[in-house]
Amino acid sequence: MNALPYAHGGPVLRGVLRQQASDFVVDENLGFEPAGHGEHVWLVVRKQSNNTEWLARQLARFAGVAPMAVGYAGLKDRHAVTTQVFTVQMPGRDAPDWTQLGIDGVEVVAESRHDRKLRRGALRGNRFGITLRGVEGERAAAEQRLQSLLTHGVPNYFGEQRFGRDGDNLDKARAMFAGARVPRHLRSVLTSAARSHLFNAVLAQRVAGGNWCQALDGEVYCLDASHSWFVADGEDQSARLAQGDVHPSGPLWGRGALPSTGGAAQLEQRIADADKALCDGLERAGLKQDRRPLRVKPSGLAWQWLEDDSLRVSFELPAGCYATTLLREVAVWEG
Secondary structure, eight states, rough: TTOOOOOSSOEEEEEEOOSSGEEEEEEEESSSOOOSOSSSSEEEEEEEESOOHHHHHHHHHTTTOOOOGGGEOOOOOOOSSSEEEEEEEOTTOOOOOOOOOOOEEEEEEEEESSSSOOTTTTEEEEEEEEEEEEEEEEEEHHHHHHHHHHHHHHHHOOOOOOOOOOOOOHHHHHHHTTTTOHHHHHHHHHHHHHHHHHHHHHHHHHHHHOTSSSOOOEEEEEETTSSEEOOOOOOHHHHHHHSSSEEEEEEEESSSOOOOOOOHHHHHHHHHHTHEEEEEEEHHHTTOEEEEEEOOOEEEEEEEETTTOOOEEEEEETTOOHHHHTTTTTEEOOO
């Protein structure tokens, strides 16, 4: 991530991140409420120091059901205080007493019933509350930068979490595409890392060129906070682009022709040609061409200076976007 170009002139602060778990708070926003009936138990869980997949297995064990009976919308950071929903399929059975779950750092804060399993990706976004401690730098410059992020948005880079704990998922993906044997449960993780790298490379080129939030000739647009995208076919989108209703997009590589044309397609194809092994591997894996917005605009962005030279920033991002890609435009940090 440090090698990716900045869109707003580089960070203006230094500090320490994640000094304690409560410095990084994530609250899931599904965008809908439980049905109140059905064969699935709906659990709102607050956790820290536990990852989502591990906790899902513990919930299944405690309820006496198979791991596949537990659903959740997205993975949440282990080193944070996070609140998210799990569903546990228990047809014709009463739910256990969740207060007896007995896992340190895990609390079931609400329970209901729902009529279907919660699927991956079925969420609107996440609300973040991040505290940067021991802050050094000019406060006026930081506030000006934050206001600029609110107005203009930030490059929608995939964050470092996408590339593995040691950042080596991309190397593993290259080895997998070259024929190395990889456990089945890791294949999707590695293909995602490969796709993310290619997307970041395209976005980095456009940030460096100053056109990451502007339309190129042959642009493909993504609707704001949506997985939908479209080709404008010559129709002027400048007003919608300025309003943040649509965003320029970059490729999530797979089979088929690029939907972009003109200058946008030339840039994207140039990046693809420079890493043909990754593109070929993604196509052989059966993935199809898709798009992701190059720009993301935070909603509800607010900040507060605390007495101990700390900065508290809160905002909401759509699903699939990374809080650290916003924060890096303001600060560099340890931790």
